[in-house]
Amino acid sequence: MEHATAVGRHGARRAPARIGVLGFLGELLLTGGVVVGLFVVWQLWWTGLAPAAEAREQVTRFYAHVEPAAPEVVEPDGLRTDDVPEVAQVGHGETLGVLIVPAWADKTQNRMPVVEGVTPDVLDRAFAGHYPDTAAPGQLGNFSVAGHRRSYGNNFLHVPDLEAGEAVVVETADTWFVYRVTGHEIVTPDRTDVVAPVPGKPGEEPDRRMLTMTTCHSLRYGAFGNDHRWIVHAELEGWLPRSAGTPDVVAEMEAP
Template sequence: MNPERSAVRRTGSTCVGILGELLLTIGVVLGLFVVWQLWWTSVTANAEASTIMSDFRDGLAPEVSHTADLRTDDPPVPSPADVGETTGTLIVPAWYGLTNNEMPIAEGTSLNILDRALAGHYETSQQVGEVGNFALAGHRRTHGNSFRYVDRLDKGDQIIVETPKTWYVYEVTDHEIVTPDQTDVIAPVPHHPGQKPTERMLTLTTCHSLTLGEYGNDHRWITYATFVGWMDRSDGTPAQVLESRDN
């Protein structure tokens, strides 16, 4: 056999072997990245959110073990909070058994907040219980999967906000899918930023798609809810909160 031809073949085989090893290594690295992104980030984020919620609730008066009628007069409105401050708890009874249906609410929507499995309050939106739009953001996939099952919410499902002194109860009215540039969904009157609000609303915003390749960054899922009443913490606890915790 021609020595030069044999050398070329050996070189070619070596190159193919090296390329194969590189592709295998890249595949392993990508696989580990997916595991980290989809699973481990949620493990660490949920652990941190649990600690934050425990610290928040440690400072509250004990929860009353019975319910009471919702009040329909004007609710108390909390003062604005500092960015990063924990202001309450978001409770979605319909998510019980599907995911963590209770999570801390913090002021602001930066990744430093959302990546800790918190619901972030848009600083430009109204306070909870205030006339206008109390708007919250959360991850749908990774970092806690906070709003993963937002598509399971139906009209009439309750969304409840717990603060140190008050329970605020909203009911889902509608949802829509928008592009990221449609930021007027968190206006005091959604899609009408110059209009004066006349009702109390809550809006949840999150990514639309759960597709692995795009992580849902191309559209947003928006859920709207309207205020139906409030309850002083010393008077009782909303029935759906008690029911979900008893199951």
């Protein structure tokens, strides 16, 4: 009896130390798990805050430096298709216009700065990055932009909304370029031919005025993965001097 009690007491004295070590390890592992979880929170939420604000500011700055567009609403048949004006290429990191996606109104930013370059210093600021070697807006060839889908501002999050016929508008200092989506494709990240002057046919001479948007996509995880790219192609419907009016697809949206 005495002996048993002694063992019992002995055990009782040792137990807290063992629980202490295990508890320490357990808390360490739990903390590690929480840190991994926080990393996901950081990536999906935190990384978007500052860039989204900066992108909005950049859009505001763009509009502050150009004449306001004429308010007259112009239907698609009022758009011009002749004498498409040239647009000067700009240097890396410079803003060449604003990308407007009416289908994304009230969802994510439907106006974002189009900035030259597709490196992280451009894309991670919630800009639409213009592939440097692709055509300027409205020109023959393939005006191509990239944007994040689910991080750094979620710019292109709702890319599946862009079904054939949806409008995508590029607004430069003087001109509206109205494109209509022709379709989309899902490709592996190495398929640079999607931004070729003739999409899918590198080396061919372009005879159409295309626009291409590229963003993340995963066959298994959708917007949360990065193993594929969601590619949207659109073709120029027409252009309009900003001094002559505002395309109806833009006028119907809320003011920025």
